[in-house]
Amino acid sequence: MRALARAIxxxxxxxxxxxxxxxxxRDRVQTPYVVGFTGAPGTGKSTLVDALVALLRKxxxxxxxxxxxxxxxxxxxxxLGDRIxxxxxxxxxxxxxxxMGARGHLGGLSLAAREAIRLLGAFGFDPVILETVGVxxxxxxxxxxxxxxxxxxxxxxGDGVQMIKAGILExxxxxxxxKADLEGHQRVATELRSMxxxxxxxxxxxxxxxxxxxxxxxxxxxxxxxxxxxxHRKHREAGGKAxxxxxxxxxxxTAEVVAEIARQRAREALADGGVLAxxxxxxxxxxxxxxxxLRLLRGPRELTP
Amino acid sequence: MxxxxxxxxxxxxxxxxxxLDGHDRGVKxxxxxxxxxxYEVIYTGLRQxxxxxxxxxxxxxxxxxxxSLHSGAHMTLFPAVVxxxxxxxxxxxxxxxxxxIPDDDVEELKKQGVAELFTPGTPLQDIVEWLxxxxxxx
Numbered sequence: 001m002r003a004l005a006r007a008i009x010x011x012x013x014x015x016x017x018x019x020x021x022x023x024x025x026r027d028r029v030q031t032p033y034v035v036g037f038t039g040a041p042g043t044g045k046s047t048l049v050d051a052l053v054a055l056l057r058k059x060x061x062x063x064x065x066x067x068x069x070x071x072x073x074x075x076x077x078x079x080l081g082d083r084i085x086x087x088x089x090x091x092x093x094x095x096x097x098x099x100m101g102a103r104g105h106l107g108g109l110s111l112a113a114r115e116a117i118r119l120l121g122a123f124g125f126d127p128v129i130l131e132t133v134g135v136x137x138x139x140x141x142x143x144x145x146x147x148x149x150x151x152x153x154x155x156x157x158g159d160g161v162q163m164i165k166a167g168i169l170e171x172x173x174x175x176x177x178x179k180a181d182l183e184g185h186q187r188v189a190t191e192l193r194s195m196x197x198x199x200x201x202x203x204x205x206x207x208x209x210x211x212x213x214x215x216x217x218x219x220x221x222x223x224x225x226x227x228x229x230x231x232h233r234k235h236r237e238a239g240g241k242a243x244x245x246x247x248x249x250x251x252x253x254t255a256e257v258v259a260e261i262a263r264q265r266a267r268e269a270l271a272d273g274g275v276l277a278x279x280x281x282x283x284x285x286x287x288x289x290x291x292x293x294l295r296l297l298r299g300p301r302e303l304t305p
Numbered sequence: 306m307x308x309x310x311x312x313x314x315x316x317x318x319x320x321x322x323x324x325l326d327g328h329d330r331g332v333k334x335x336x337x338x339x340x341x342x343x344y345e346v347i348y349t350g351l352r353q354x355x356x357x358x359x360x361x362x363x364x365x366x367x368x369x370x371x372x373s374l375h376s377g378a379h380m381t382l383f384p385a386v387v388x389x390x391x392x393x394x395x396x397x398x399x400x401x402x403x404x405x406i407p408d409d410d411v412e413e414l415k416k417q418g419v420a421e422l423f424t425p426g427t428p429l430q431d432i433v434e435w436l437x438x439x440x441x442x443x
Contacts, residue, residue, distance in 0.1 A: 002395065005366040009317075076315055077340035083361060084350035090357040096364055099347050101315070 001093070004123045008098055011115040014260065022115060025122045031246075032064075032126035034117055035229055036146025038171070041133055043152045044178040046085035047216040048225075049131050053089055055222050056127070064096040064125035066116055068109065068132045071101040082131060096125055102132060110141040111256050114249075117145070143171040144252065147242070148232045150174045150225070153192070155184030169195065172209055174228050180213040180221060189213065207235055262297060269293050315345045316440045319367040321358045322351045323374055323382045331403065332373035338429040344436070355385040362398055369436070374404040379414065387418040399439060403427070 011018050037045045049065055056063045067082030080099035089095040098116070102109050109132075117128050132142045143149045151172035177188050189211050196209060210228045214221030236242040270277050270293075280289045320336050322329055329351060336346045347365050349358070362370050370390075372383055383402050390396050402414065403423040411422045420439075423432055 002363050002366075002393075005364055009366040071345070072340065072343075075341055075343040077343045078315075078345045079336050079340045080345060080347045081350075083347065087350060087353075087357070090353075091360055097361075099345075099365055101345050 001096070004096070004119060005098070007119050008116045011119065012100065012112050014112070018115065022118065025118065030121050030126070032117060032121040032128045033233060034146045034148075035127055035129050036142040036149040037129065037131045037152060038133070038142050038149065039152030039154075039176075039178075040157060043154045043157070044216045045131050045133075045152050046082045048152060048176065048178055048214060048222075049082075049129050050086045050088070051214075051216045051219050051222045052129065052226065053086065053095055054219070055226055057089070057092065057094065061127070062094040062096075062125045064098070064120040064128045066098050066100055066113060066120075066128065066130045068100045068102040068113075068130075070133060076101075096120065096123075110145050111253065111260065113141070113145050114253060140171065144249070147236065147245075148173045148229050150176055150229070152176045152178050153188055154179040155182045155188050157188075173207065173232050174225070175209060175211045176214050176221075176225060177211060178214050178216055181215045181218060185213060206239065207232065265297055266290075266293050269296060315343065316369065316436070317345045317347065317365060317367045318369040318371055318436075319347045319349060319358070319362045319365055320371045320373065321349045321353045321361070323353050323355060323358060323372055323386065324376055324378045325352060326374055326376035326378075327351055328375045329373070331375070332371075335371065335373070335403065335429065335432060338433060339436070342433040342436070355382060355389045358386055359389040359393055359395065363393060363395060368398060368440070370398055370400045372400065372402040372404075374402065374406075377405070379404060379406050380410055383414055383419050384417045401432075401435075403432075 007021060010021065037049055039045050046067065049067070053063050053065065065082075065086065067080070067086075069078055069080045069082065071078040078101040080101065082099055083097055086095075086097055089097065100109070100112070100116070113130060117130070120128050130142055130146055149171050151174070153175060154177065175192055177185050177192070179185065192211055210231075212221055212225045212228050214225055216222070236245070270280065270289075276289055276292060279292075280286070283289060318339055320332055320339075322332055332348070336348050339346050347361070347367060349361050353361075358370060358372070361367075370386065372379075372386060374382060379402065383400070387400055390398055390400070396418075399420045400418070401421045401423070402419050404425075406414070406422055406424055411424070414422060421435055
């Protein structure tokens with residue numbers, strides 16, 4: 001277990017050894033199914049994930065959870081508190097929970113998350129649940145990594161206009177209206193349904209996004225949620241969408257790796273006291289120096305991140 | 306104000322309340338201070354057993370465990386965490402503690418492998434400075 005934990009730290013830190021590690025694991029890797037959970041703070045995502053883990057354990061699945069929380073943009077520090085809701089799975093060796101700071105990853109969260117998912121798969125965890133707070137754009141990164149994206153809503157989050165804001169309708173494969181024990185959850189579901197009927201915004205036209213009512217604290221609706229996730233998985237696989245998406249994602253990931261290497265090389269090239277740092281100060285704009293760095297990148301030096 | 310550059314290798318600190326003790330104001334204040342000092346703090350919540358704390362620290366690959374306790378059971382529970390770490394071959398993880406702990410107990414706990422103890426009235430900056438000394442790159 002410690003080996004896995006250490007390896008995840010390496011992918012998070014973007015250590016140079018990561019590539020060797022991934023190469024070594026290549027043949028062992030059975031990519032796990034990835035379910036992403038996102039929603040506003042306080043909608044009950046962690047509690048919902050906890051309830052889903054409990055269900056999956058009953059069905060004897062090994063489950064991993066990657067729970068992200070935001071880092072401070074100023075200090076890089078973070079308080080990662082998602083484990084609090086998942087304490088009942090402590091000491092269960094078939095449940096692996098890892099907290100991740102969502103910011104401060106040079107290559108973005110998705111690169112670190114993707115590699116961590118691969119590692120978890122190599123250690124036999126399937127599915128992997130990726131949880132993130134929808135405060136900004138990190139939920140989009142989740143959608144880019146997850147096979148099924150679940151958007152969690154609750155009563156009292158605001159009026160119907162909140163729901164048609166960009167992002168929420170498009171990224172969801174499944175909607176959950178959590179806290180179904182609270183008054184107003186019917187109205188949320190109704191408003192959501194009417195929004196969806198006006199303009200089906202799912203990127204996959206053939207998939208009708210289901211709305212599942214849950215009460216995570218009471219463990220209600222969790223079976224229905226898992227059934228919806230399973231049926232989305234079957235839909236993707238039957239339509240050949242899973243394969244096409246996997247290919248597209250590999251391309252995206254490759255582009256991200258290139259960007260990461262280039263960014264690292266650029267930072268090295270611009271180190272204080274260097275010729276390019278000096279020129280940059282004189283020029284005052286980035287473009288010419290950027291061209292110069294791109295020329296350097298084409299040079300013979302081996303590309304090391 | 307532009308975002309400060311986050312450290313490439315943030316130190317991960319797991320904070321936990323062990324035993325039957327619901328007083329979590331202190332640990333939350335410390336969590337906040339460490340966050341503001343640039344550390345990644347994993348807070349696991351109340352009523353943890355030593356096994357749960359060590360298990361979580363291993364999964365999270367934390368370099369440091371911080372224990373908070375106000376119930377008086379520190380002489381039992383703090384050494385229990387240290388010995389659980391020994392059992393799991395993870396003695397590289399540093400343990401520090403905080404709470405209402407008499408001076409005599411502080412000495413004894415240090416002998417038993419708790420790296421440092423912070424008692425009521427300790428300025429938050431002292432905890433941060435202690436960590437900075439242990440992890441100069443952070």
